[in-house]
Amino acid sequence: MFDLVIRNANLPDGRIGIDIAITGGKIEAVDAGITADAGQVIDAAGRLVSPPFVDPHFHMDATLSLGLPRMNRSGTLLEGIALWGELRPTLTKEALVDRALRYCDLAVSQGLLAIRSHVDTSDPRLVTVEAMLEVRDRVAPYLDLQLVAFPQDGYYRAPDGVPALNRALDMGVGVVGGIPHFERTTADGAASVEALCRIAADRGLPVDMHCDETDDPLSRHVETLAAQTKRFGLEGRVVGSHLTSMHSMDNYYVSKLIPLMAEAKLHAVANPLINIMLQGRHDTYPRRRGMTRVPELLAAGINVGFGHDCVMDPRYSMGSGDMLEVGHMAIHVAQMASIADKQKIFEIVTFGNACAIGLENYGLKKGCNADLVILQASDPVEALRLKANRLTVIRRGKVIAQTAPRVSRLALDGRPAEVDGAAYAPTAAR
Ligand code: FE2
Secondary structure, eight states, X not given: OEEEEEEXXXXXXXXXXXXXXXXXXXXXXXXXXXXXOEEEEEEEEEEEEEOOEEXXXXXXXXXXXXXXXXXXXXXXXXXXXXXXXXXXXXXXXXHHHHHHHHHHHXXXXXTEEEEEEEEEOOSTTOHHHHHXXXXXXXXXXXXXXXXXXXXXXXXXXXXXXXXXXXXXXXXXXXXXXXXXXXXXXXXXXXXXXXXXXXXHHHHTOOEEEEEOOSSOTTOOHHHHHHHHHHHTXXXXXXXXEEOGGGGTSOHHHHHHHHHHHHHTTOEEEEOHHHHHHHTTTTOOSSOOOOOOOHHHHHHTTOEEEEOOBOSSBTTBSOOOSOHHHHHHHHHHXXXXXXXXXXXXXXXXXXXXXXXXXXXXXXXXXXXXXXXEEEESSSSHHHHHHHTOOEEXXXXXXXXXXXXXXXXXXXXXXXXXSEEOGGGSOOGGGO
């Protein structure tokens, strides 16, 4: 007797007509024709059932603050950072917690059940850290929230950057962040990478660094990050986030860099929505795309993740907590248009992102956490194309969110009465 059986599911790997049996919050079996009784049965009716979406790069302390204290007029990252600096002294713990909890509600409704958020440590009050630690505890029953100590104004450049970051780690923030390209000099940036990797090694923590988020082809801190990862034995525990300068780098240099990144087992996290919005702002035409070299990184065997980065804050005014929107943009910006490419993109916003943040017991195998999403789509490609409805969201074997199917009623002579966007040709039929 199982607690729950989901019947007739299509899985992201292409298997169809599969049943998923769940007991005690864990997946017990994934197979066709499971016959044992269950306390609850959900008929997936040939729709895609996936592990939940994961966001490996977010700023939960800034989310939903759009318009405070004013709008970003230039739309650039530098004005966004300056604007956040204006807002920061006015932040209260209560407002931060309230906005973050509201964002987590939205995330859950979108089947997004694990988020790694950077938390700004630049204001020595560390009200951001206090607030996000509280949020991490409060959402724990329904969402895994990891926190990164992030020195937005620079580890060395901000007056209290060094002690504040260390204090945040003492308070319980579990990942070491950094922003080497924002330090005063290239040498300071490289020194910050070394110091932060040393802290991570000493404390036994992972590293997730904003790295080379610039169009400057000579911003090469990812090289240092890979080298220090090797030096401190941090292989597999370090994420290079953004890496947008790689877009503009010389090809010969990249031919040396990517193998070094692979050797260090770096994870590379791009943020397609915000990068395409913010990068290339100093260009006239042709205007560069603002994303790192995703197909080339994948071809080298490097784990790639895609983050949302920001939703309605001083740096980015759009966003909806939807990792399918993130993947949809990645398809376009990386020009990953084949069916295999799009399947890979779906894999990235689920498994790749989970791998980047070291999420445990994630997946669709026996023994994994019973965290699942039933989508209004038959396969991953259709899910991305439609940014499909998340019909049912399950956490540890319990339904925690539901959305009604999207079906439009038509009043057209000689045409069907209803149109369901997900009822058009599935990928397999094309
Ligand atoms: Fe970021």
